[in-house]
Amino acid sequence: MKIALPSRQNLIDSHFGHCEYFTVFIVDQDRREIISEEIVESPAGCGCKSNIASVLAAMDVKLMLAGNMGDGAVNVLNNSGIEVLRGCAGDVRDVTLSWLAGSLLDSGDSCQEHEHGCHHN
Incomplete structure (x- = not known):
């Protein structure tokens, strides 16, 4: 299974839309x-x-472990077959291992503070 994490300096970037890169495990x-x-x-x-x-879906990514993310981004990822778990923070490898151990739950928090309108479709 492939898991993607929005990253900055090997940490979960708290703002999905502006991450430096995606780590795919x-x-x-x-x-x-x-x-x-x-x-x-x-x-x-x-x-x-x-x-x-679509890039991540073409790579067969099935899960995004993320920090904050607006509903628009969640919907776009879900429509591409990628499940989203929000509220993650810390080292990308540690977060992934925590998910594998079954100790992560979705926070349900959506980022509503986008001034650039990402959450509007």
Whole structure:
């Protein structure tokens, strides 16, 4: 399974649409371990209005572990077959291992403070 995390300096970027890059981990859910890692450059502009959802979906990413994210971005990712878990923070590898251990839950928090209109469709 592939998991993507909006990243900045190996940490979850709290603002999905402006992350430096995406860390994509291939994980073995049965063994609860990370098998490999790759970096995907973040497209210019707002995350939900960019092509990142289709790029990640084409890579077979099934889950996004993120910090804050507006409903528009969640919908775009969900429509591309990518589940979203919000409210994550910290080192991307640690967050992924916490998810594999079953200790992460979605915060349900949507970022409503976008001045650039990402949450509008």
